[in-house]
Amino acid sequence: MATRREFLRAGIAASVVPFSLSSPFPRALSAEASEPIAIRPVQPDTVIFDLRFPSSVAFGHEARRRGIPVWALEDGDITDLWYRDLSLRWKQGPAAIAGLTDEPALFCLERLAWDEQRMRVVFRGRHRRRSPGRLEHELWGPATLLKQAPGLGEEPAWGAAVATLVGQCPEDESRTSRTLSVETSAESAGDGAEPLVSWLIAPVRRERGTV
Amino acid sequence: MAVPPGVSEREWADALKQFQQALGSGGVFTSDEDVALYRDFYSPLWGEAEERVASAALAPDTADQVQQIVRIANTSRIPLYSIATGRNLGYGGSAPNLAGSVVLDLKRMNRVLEVDDKRHFAIVEPGVSYFDFYRHIQDRGLNVWIDCPDPGWGSVIGNALDHGVGYTWGAFRDHFHSHCGMEVVLPNGEFLRTGMGAVPGSRTWAEYRYGYGPYVDGLFSQGNFGVVTKMGFWLFPAPETYLSGTVTVPKRADIVPLVDIVNYLEHAGTIGMPRYGSPLGQVRDQELADLVAQPGGPSTDDLDAFAARRGVAAWECKLQFYGGAEVVAAQWAYAREKLSVIAGARFEDTEFYRFPLTAEQAERAHKVALGIPNLSIFAGGARSELNPSPRDGHVFFAPVIPKSGRAILDAMQVFNPVVREVGFPNMVSFFKAPNTWMFRAFVFLYSFPISRSDRAQNRRVREAFPRLVRAAAERGWGEYRTPPVFQDLVMDAYSFNNHALRRFSETLKDAVDPNGILSAGRGGIWPRHLRNTRG
Ligand SMILES: Cc1cc2nc3c(=O)[nH]c(=O)nc-3n(C[C@H](O)[C@H](O)[C@H](O)COP(=O)(O)OP(=O)(O)OC[C@H]3O[C@@H](n4cnc5c(N)ncnc54)[C@H](O)[C@@H]3O)c2cc1C
Numbered sequence: 001m002a003t004r005r006e007f008l009r010a011g012i013a014a015s016v017v018p019f020s021l022s023s024p025f026p027r028a029l030s031a032e033a034s035e036p037i038a039i040r041p042v043q044p045d046t047v048i049f050d051l052r053f054p055s056s057v058a059f060g061h062e063a064r065r066r067g068i069p070v071w072a073l074e075d076g077d078i079t080d081l082w083y084r085d086l087s088l089r090w091k092q093g094p095a096a097i098a099g100l101t102d103e104p105a106l107f108c109l110e111r112l113a114w115d116e117q118r119m120r121v122v123f124r125g126r127h128r129r130r131s132p133g134r135l136e137h138e139l140w141g142p143a144t145l146l147k148q149a150p151g152l153g154e155e156p157a158w159g160a161a162v163a164t165l166v167g168q169c170p171e172d173e174s175r176t177s178r179t180l181s182v183e184t185s186a187e188s189a190g191d192g193a194e195p196l197v198s199w200l201i202a203p204v205r206r207e208r209g210t211v
Numbered sequence: 212m213a214v215p216p217g218v219s220e221r222e223w224a225d226a227l228k229q230f231q232q233a234l235g236s237g238g239v240f241t242s243d244e245d246v247a248l249y250r251d252f253y254s255p256l257w258g259e260a261e262e263r264v265a266s267a268a269l270a271p272d273t274a275d276q277v278q279q280i281v282r283i284a285n286t287s288r289i290p291l292y293s294i295a296t297g298r299n300l301g302y303g304g305s306a307p308n309l310a311g312s313v314v315l316d317l318k319r320m321n322r323v324l325e326v327d328d329k330r331h332f333a334i335v336e337p338g339v340s341y342f343d344f345y346r347h348i349q350d351r352g353l354n355v356w357i358d359c360p361d362p363g364w365g366s367v368i369g370n371a372l373d374h375g376v377g378y379t380w381g382a383f384r385d386h387f388h389s390h391c392g393m394e395v396v397l398p399n400g401e402f403l404r405t406g407m408g409a410v411p412g413s414r415t416w417a418e419y420r421y422g423y424g425p426y427v428d429g430l431f432s433q434g435n436f437g438v439v440t441k442m443g444f445w446l447f448p449a450p451e452t453y454l455s456g457t458v459t460v461p462k463r464a465d466i467v468p469l470v471d472i473v474n475y476l477e478h479a480g481t482i483g484m485p486r487y488g489s490p491l492g493q494v495r496d497q498e499l500a501d502l503v504a505q506p507g508g509p510s511t512d513d514l515d516a517f518a519a520r521r522g523v524a525a526w527e528c529k530l531q532f533y534g535g536a537e538v539v540a541a542q543w544a545y546a547r548e549k550l551s552v553i554a555g556a557r558f559e560d561t562e563f564y565r566f567p568l569t570a571e572q573a574e575r576a577h578k579v580a581l582g583i584p585n586l587s588i589f590a591g592g593a594r595s596e597l598n599p600s601p602r603d604g605h606v607f608f609a610p611v612i613p614k615s616g617r618a619i620l621d622a623m624q625v626f627n628p629v630v631r632e633v634g635f636p637n638m639v640s641f642f643k644a645p646n647t648w649m650f651r652a653f654v655f656l657y658s659f660p661i662s663r664s665d666r667a668q669n670r671r672v673r674e675a676f677p678r679l680v681r682a683a684a685e686r687g688w689g690e691y692r693t694p695p696v697f698q699d700l701v702m703d704a705y706s707f708n709n710h711a712l713r714r715f716s717e718t719l720k721d722a723v724d725p726n727g728i729l730s731a732g733r734g735g736i737w738p739r740h741l742r743n744t745r746g
Contacts, residue, residue, distance in 0.1 A: 077590035104589045
């Protein structure tokens, strides 16, 4: 398995090619995805994943393949990410981030993003093993995006598919939720029982009446 | 949009306009999505009608803006609830006691105003987190340490005001105790400076606590008497080295002399924070499980015999030393000599660091013991029976017990039956060590898991608390912090002389905050108009 440092180097060295509508879909997604979304997608500055979970690593690989700087968590601890990167970057202004992590990591990042730059989670997917062989994806995000959400595939390929989905998340749109269930083969339990969350944190336009 | 209690929609709209004028754009939050971020994410009332949810939030950038907000609120009778960074998880998060209060969110006021590394103090604003504070010191190469709690994202001031605690030396890890001087906006909008700060142009504000006249700082802790906008803190002069050593003792009853001697070492200034544990409690073995499962619990003799057979110590204590290399070595030698009076005591050198740490040492060290803020407490913890899925958080039951071995053994006797009866059998432990964050007392902390999807579990937690608080009170123990939903309950136990303490606080509240606009209900202190209904 790649070390965190390798990922960081790769992420920083790669030229930044933003997620774009013309990017080829990964195989897991291409069969089912329909028309690309017409609205401009949010561009994450960094994608965060967790080396402990194969699906999360697949998410990180897909983001890196698309030229997005990535940050790998070794054990779910966001301290370094926060202290060495985000706290400095968010002092300069808002910058969207995306990831596939465990829930505690998102819990911390969601609060810090709000506190620092009033950014919010605009897409959230909960991915958990309901019973042996059954994987459930519960997605919440812009309605147009979820309409296009495909079956997401098996472990760990669904991580890459979710990365693509998150990369298409349109700016500012009303949110809705959708649950997808996937039967997985019995031996594919690399992520363990820990529920994972995919997410996109981005600036939001404030509602009328709020300054 | 929610309207705060006690005001009409028109009054609220007028007040909002004034708040917007005072704060400019970007400082007033009223949308449901924004305000939802001020919910207590560890609330045992999550999603229920009684959950205490704010109506709006205000985020000032300066003390002058705080003053304007408080004046507007006082005139319009809008209830405010002050938070610094609002990360009081396990004790209420950023949610108010009184539902519909307006959260006064001070985290934009995040300036470190002064750090003096010759006189070893700092003055900071409420939005300064431990991370901010640490970075400020590191970036300037200042020769002082901070003392931080487990989560490094909290506020130096917010944590201290809620009597928060850390991990280093006794004089610094009781964060309220290590403060010196405050600036406060009173409910009428007036500025007050305490201690030497009351002398105009004071040069010793963060050096001498008491100033002249009554010492009033305590009133502003856990607070509903003012909004603290600046606070001084005494800092730990950066030590040259750190050494830790572990002592183990063989028998269950050895905890009594162990605590006595460690207390002596700590109170005499030889060691920093001691950390107790039970190696025996770590053993996973059917024979031990059977002993523990006996009705009434295991006998001391059985446990001692088992421990002796397996060569496992009943208790251990990690001692921490800070100072020059020769000094810490001599202190450890002295500690070993004192502790050798306990038959069978054994010693092990644990860690030695000379500062600055190498990257590898920094990675490995118990960071908070070295004043390094971090968030690792939220990570890595695999799910377990005590930490079930989904990991939605916990509330702390935090009784203060005497700093003695006898009290540790008593506390297990007192609380084990209650936690079993209220439906948390996995929390029963015969090997529970005390938390040693306080300098002069133990906390015997229990973390009750809450759920954002299982209301029945939260109900069980809510039902458990009164029983636990009562069981503690019958022993003469009380809790030092608690989430809003239990604050009246905890204050009820401080009932000496027909609740003289609460009545005195209420008298002050009526005099200082007659409109009851500041943190109504916090700490069980309600303003007159809400006193009968308790909100
Ligand atoms: C896993 C875990 C571990 C923890 N470990 C520790 C620990 O080691 N030590 C510890 O102490 N706590 C600990 N906590 C509890 C808590 O997270 C911290 O104490 C945290 O620092 C408190 O939040 P805060 O600093 O943001 O303070 P805030 O939430 O901002 O403030 C706390 C309270 O103080 C009052 N207040 C704050 N600012 C002002 C002001 N300017 N004027 C008037 N009143 C004000 C308010 O009543 C407020 O609710 C832990 C929690 C968790 C979940």
